[in-house]
Amino acid sequence: MQKRIDPLLEKMSGKGIDAFIVSDLHVIRWMTGFSGSSARVLLTPQRSLLFTDFRYAEQVKHEVQGMESVIIQSGFGDAFVEHGSLKGKNVAIQEEQVTIHEARQLGEKLKEVTVVPLYGFFDEYRAIKNEREVACLKQAAAISEQVLDQIVPLISPDVTESEIAAEISYRHKRLGAEKDSFAPIVASGPRSALPHARPGNERFRSGTLIVIDMGCIFKGYASDQTRTIALGKVPEEARTIYQITKEAQQLGIDSAKPGMGGRELDALVRSYIEKSGYGDFFGHGLGHGVGVEVHEKPRLGKSSDDLLPRHAVFTIEPGIYLPGRYGVRIEDTVVMEEHGVVPFQHFTKELIEL
Numbered sequence: 001m002q003k004r005i006d007p008l009l010e011k012m013s014g015k016g017i018d019a020f021i022v023s024d025l026h027v028i029r030w031m032t033g034f035s036g037s038s039a040r041v042l043l044t045p046q047r048s049l050l051f052t053d054f055r056y057a058e059q060v061k062h063e064v065q066g067m068e069s070v071i072i073q074s075g076f077g078d079a080f081v082e083h084g085s086l087k088g089k090n091v092a093i094q095e096e097q098v099t100i101h102e103a104r105q106l107g108e109k110l111k112e113v114t115v116v117p118l119y120g121f122f123d124e125y126r127a128i129k130n131e132r133e134v135a136c137l138k139q140a141a142a143i144s145e146q147v148l149d150q151i152v153p154l155i156s157p158d159v160t161e162s163e164i165a166a167e168i169s170y171r172h173k174r175l176g177a178e179k180d181s182f183a184p185i186v187a188s189g190p191r192s193a194l195p196h197a198r199p200g201n202e203r204f205r206s207g208t209l210i211v212i213d214m215g216c217i218f219k220g221y222a223s224d225q226t227r228t229i230a231l232g233k234v235p236e237e238a239r240t241i242y243q244i245t246k247e248a249q250q251l252g253i254d255s256a257k258p259g260m261g262g263r264e265l266d267a268l269v270r271s272y273i274e275k276s277g278y279g280d281f282f283g284h285g286l287g288h289g290v291g292v293e294v295h296e297k298p299r300l301g302k303s304s305d306d307l308l309p310r311h312a313v314f315t316i317e318p319g320i321y322l323p324g325r326y327g328v329r330i331e332d333t334v335v336m337e338e339h340g341v342v343p344f345q346h347f348t349k350e351l352i353e354l
Contacts, residue, residue, distance in 0.1 A: 005043065018089035024094055128310075129291065144214055157205065160202060226317055228351075262308060282320055284301075333345065
């Protein structure tokens, strides 16, 4: 983990930062391996400390790497005062994570300290995965793919969206995942046209499309995949938008190259859907990075300024959504290698008709 911390200290030095208080638990897990629900990290050139409470006194011994652990008896602010030697220092905080209340508390505790809010400080480092991270991401994807293979045959007019979603969560854990990386999306019929529909208690109906978007966490790293299937024979227009989405998604996979912009790849795929006559019905971005969070850098979308470097892991997930009728999304998580991307998923993209 020290290899991960050293570049952060170097970047801090370049910005004139003497210490950094890290409050985002996802960043803390990425940085140290700690998976508890309460922690702060204090980064300084002299020493780096992870603060947590008595509940995790044994856990930190097994999980935390690259820094000392301190079990605190009161609040984090008191711990920074006691252990930080921060008087007269420039101390950075995560602007996107710290609430106004916490910032006010820090200001009261850390007197004679200059607090420097910084946004997205860790993003560029988290975007590039090492071999261990890629291995964890691949295993998370493999677990979700096994679950998808198991739950598709369960879909019938006798079960509900919520029941299939519950099976996804149960089977993720049974196969070794910590938990879902997000609440599973199982949306059928007209609800398939809602990109982030919540599973309902209505039963599946024949002649409809079903969007299944799911992922899990394995050793702290997320998976994310989407497939759209049919229950019975669906209308011809549904088959048409399925084929367009499938071709657009493959275009994204084939076109992605190291150093390409997320906006550029999004534009290529979006143009294909527009030329097919459905541009108004693809309203979200093409994809997003995946790591200790299921949504992180790099972003792929109309307004993205992010690049797609080697060893970045991200999704390619175009969709077409016709309100009140049906929707299609196909999503793979991919890793950028020397000549292009390699998908983690292998589940068929041919339209399954149950």
